[in-house]
Amino acid sequence: MVRRRAAYQNSKSPRRVRAIRIIERVALYAAVLVVLVVVLIPYAWMLSGSFKTSLEIQSADITDPELAPRWIPRTFTLDNYRNVNRTVRILDYFVNSIIVSIGTMLLCLALSILAGYSLARFEFKGKGPYVLSLLVTQMFPGILFLIPYFILFVYINKWTGIQLKNTYGGLILTYASFSLPFSILMLRSFFATIPREIDEQAQIDGCTPVGALFRVIIPVARPGIAAVGIYAFIMSWNEILFASLLTGRATKTVAVGILEYITNQEARWAGMMAACIIVTIPVLVLFTLIQRHIVEGLVSGSVKG
Amino acid sequence: MEAPVRSLAGAAVQRVSRALTRRRPLPYLLIAPALLGTLLVHVIPIIWGVFISFRDLDIYTIANWRGAPFVGLGNYLEALDLADPDGVLFMRSIANVVYYGAVTITLGYVIGLGVALLLNQRFHGRTLVRGLVLLPYIMPDSVAYSVWRFIFQARVGIVNSFLMSLGLIKEPLVWLVGTKTMFAVMVASIWKGWPFACLLLLAGLQSVPRELLECASIDGANWWQRFRYVTWPHILPVTKTLILLNILWNFNAYNQFKVMLGDDPGIYAEVPSTFVVRQAFDNLRYGLGASMSVVLVLMMTVVAVIYLKTLKPGRSVED
Missing domain, CATH: 1.10.3720.10 (MetI-like)
Incomplete structure (x- = not known):
């Protein structure tokens, strides 16, 4: 059974083998990207929050599209670091x-x-x-x-x-x-x-x-x-x-x-x-x-x- | 006739005494300071804790612990008394931490293994990515769980915002109070904990000889067969050690609960550590708290011994 599978793979045309290999590569990089995004989200949210005004965070409201929390601060401020x-x-x-x-x-x-x-x-x-x-x-x-x-x-x-x-x-x-x-x-x-x-x-x-x-x-x-x-x-x-x-x-x-x-x-x-x-x-x-x-x-x- | 004998004996005595004073004590003298530190901070308190657990030691008697009434097993009976609300909560906290540990250890391991297998492939930027996946592990506990607390906020947090944008929820969910607290802490803990598993498993994977895997594929083994029969035996020892360490550490998890939920996490997320700390330092019942600690040590020891006997971990990665 295993043998037959290997034989089947060998019989595949070189072009198909190359296509499979490219798909595998893309899947690999996509998976790595997902891992990195998951790892970095809390870091990014922390960094983004540190540049927001208190007002922006306090008035944020996910039920209101106008006030939904954003990744990029609406008004960029260094006050959190200064104070x-x-x-x-x-x-x-x-x-x-x-x-x-x-x-x-x-x-x-x-x-x-x-x-x-x-x-x-x-x-x-x-x-x-x-x-x-x-x-x-x-x-x-x-x-x-x-x-x-x-x-x-x-x-x-x-x-x-x-x-x-x-x-x-x-x-x-x-x-x-x-x-x-x-x-x-x-x-x-x-x-x-x-x-x-x-x-x-x-x-x-x-x-x-x-x-x-x-x-x-x-x-x-x-x-x-x-x-x-x-x-x-x-x-x-x-x-x-x-x-x-x-x-x-x-x-x-x-x-x-x-x-x-x-x-x-x-x-x-x-x-x-x-x-x-x-x-x-x-x-x-x-x-x-x-x-x-x-x-x-x-x-x-x-x-x- | 007498003189040489005396000098011989003298030399022997001298040699022995030199060996005793110069050679023998040195190794002991070198470890003495470290041993003293361990005795003072670990050993003496642990033994003393057992004595305290037999007394009704509270804020009035703390200045004279011998004056505290000796209650025998009273504290233990109280801690385990299921007719008492506190006894029920203590049991509940143990059940909670078992649930918490089972989920976070399993998922942390599965994610860690998956990513380790991924990072064991060859691709561009692999070294950089291997460093970056350690970021959750490096982030200090108080920072990581504070950020997750922010992320799980009902009205300003991005978890609810994400779920709403997908249309999965209509109203913001309350994560950090009530029934969903444990879930929120688990998510944060898994995020923080999986890189540790990944790191150890990656080291284990690197010990798998490439020739062996190549041989297996030439012989027609498929992906699963290669994993099951070639890779798995190589990462089994590190898996056993990893799971044991995780059980021991998670059984006493404190930081994630304290930082995300405060001193009183509520019944759904109460764990033994938070409960013991509150009994001792908020209710000022040191004796009761100490007896609960002893119960936890005993439970941990039993679990560890059963684990060691049945699975026999502890062999190093190289074996």
Whole structure:
């Protein structure tokens, strides 16, 4: 049956074969186009909304053809960007996010470089279970320890006087720990690709193992370290659940700050779309820089979606 | 006679002590800071959460949790009490999230696989397109779901506008309140989630040797037979891992519901995460919330163990 089909195909005239091939090509490009349109619609709607006046969005009405929402703004305005810090202090939140994300990145890198080096270069008892525990921790969603963690902050404050709630430090500690498992596993595999002879040579030349890490391994693994750092940055930039409970007026991050545009009284969609653009840009830029590494990491391990 | 022995023994002791102080502790010292972070942020709270779940801890007793009345399994019985409206809502939230997960994971996987097969073909601009399909995955959750919230607005949103222009509806539909809420969140979540599946499946597809596919077509295998017998075995391991990860993450989905529907998504879109957060931080019943979290951990563990036992995923893509 299959044979007969193949024979039938062979018997087709060259012209028909070419016609089929052209139709296939057209169908392929059409399918790709559909995928791209679906992917881009929310981006385009966000961009278009950010240039509309509040009046245009608020008075839009799909039941009235005159007022139906349009892709091209009726009156093009930059006011949403100019007044971005006015109704909601999104620029202040942006600064908070930058501080928290960079802090997370640095703390996470400091801890995961040491741990990753340990896993890549030493054999020790408990190594297997530790790696397993990293994989398990990574699976644990935040909601499962959110409540006791929140109460822990209350007690740390009570016992030591250190306030972690509504501080950059508390948030940085939290997010750094969240990104640790993936970062450690990634750095371990980056370090493992560096030939052992290089740091053994450094140790023969008088370096301690820790010295070899700082003088040899870290400089060689710089691209991998940058990728992991950016991963930690993006993770803390995007986190919502813990940020909504652990931040206050002074430390609110953009991920929760954006939600303030919609209140019970009014929905400021135009301002919100402009804020969305501003919040997305750093992530887009950084992700583009490390796309290759993250994709590799996704494939070999897994990153939280 | 005595001196060399003593020096020998001394050397041995010295060697051992050097090995202990210089070699042995180093790997442990290196992982210690990271371990401390994990202990403080993950392990201690998880264990403590179990203790809290046995107490009626609320806003009055939070400053002294030992003073909170010990209620044994009381919180658990309350959380699972179907005679109590809250107990019913908790059950409903679990049913909702199972429904949500079943639909979004399945459709996300099917779309991801379809697009992965598409992007595995040769065409102009393939590298660019492969980058562009990641855009939904890259967009921060709060941004993506805010934009979808805008898109689903009844009077100013483009979903209703599109449906009306096709003549499918006469009146604007209300998506974000009432019965259609879950549908709206599912659409947004699928849009956001499929590129992740696509990315992993594309990597799996690239591990299929071209010669094998060519051999199969020479032998007369049709499109479906080539997919079923050559491609599928290669993407099965990544599929199993992907589905497991999606089950674990979706069971605790929070962001999409919180951003699109607010703190109280309503009965049609209530999920365990939003419910637990409200019980703990709006109703200030920390003990009850903690017990619900423990119930969720147990359910997740059971699901994960059954999944791992029956399907045995976890082998890497290369296998």
